[in-house]
Amino acid sequence: MEIKKENKVVDFIKKYGVYVAVGVVVFAVALTFTLLATLGGSVRTSVDNTNFVMPMSDASIVKDYSDTNLQLNETLNQWEAHLSVDLTSENSDVFAVLGGTVSSVDYEYLKGYVVTIDHGNGFVSTYSSLADGVSVEEGDRVSAGQKIGSASESASGELELGSHLHFTLMLNDEYVNPNDYLDLQLK
Template sequence: MRQEKKVKDRPAIALVLFFCLAALVAVFAVTSTVNKVRDNLQIDKAAEVVKKKSVSKTSENTAAEVVDSQDSKSSGSNSSASFIKPLSGEVIQKYSMDMPIYWETLDQYMTHDGIDLAAPAGTSVKTCASGTVTRIEKDDRYGMIVEISHGNDLLSLYGNLAEDGLVELGEVVSRGDVIGKVGKTSTFEASGAEHLHFSMKLKDEPVDPGKYIKGL
């Protein structure tokens, strides 16, 4: 009787063992999958870190290239060797955007975005470098002015000019070409010696002409 019961229990035991084995296999499979997902996440995170570092490095290199490119331009067509003084007069008022200076006509202290070169009215004014005449107008501060673009966002401006004998708007000029003559049209600098007001701008911001022209 007992023997028959053992024989009958064998299929049940085998079935239980089968389910246990299946459960173990399932647990192993799930564990393996979880581990793979975890490993993939770690790999993705590592790849993302490497990617960010690569992008950061690329940005640094790009910035460096831009600086090098600007330096190259400065040493090329916009170097000091490419510019000359618009006339040979003495500097009677220096460029001073960091420190206000005294303006005799206005009787007050203000910054000065260019330089003043002493010269009698009627003295020929030459362009400091080759370029295109982009503006001719009567300015409230510096009187009759001529603006010339030299490329690379660099401009030169000539103020306190006479109203006659001016270059034409849109005209292409070469370094040393006469573009006008010294006048008496400036309202802010009417007092003092007769002179040319000369200034330069890079990307619409005043820059010291002395950085481009020797002797200023």
């Protein structure tokens, strides 16, 4: 009985060994392509291919980004770097610039109502001077272009600018100039 079984196994290998070998090769090739595609995917989340949308529609800049050139803050009567871009628009709607997760919804006296979104690829966007009653909560998943709130005068530290959005962009925990990633100067 044992011999018969062994013969069956040998017969099987003789008959189908080639197919098994081909199967293994096909599987290995498929696995390699899957791994390459996965690695390629993580490379694709680099800066160049990140498709940001505008945080406001038809917006104009009321105060631009500056890191080395200090700007006068008339409200606080002090010269300061402005590591953000202030935008205003007839339509006060404020939109997420990229999909992500709302990491916080806060209120600070000088910044007003603030929504922060972690985009999961190193970018974190922050929207300050929002009106009370923002449209999202901490932990919410948002998509690019989704309305998250409205621009207002809630930022007591920038009252002289009137109703506006104070927009901040960070990459890997460092402030970056939003103009390098979004066409904010269009209007």
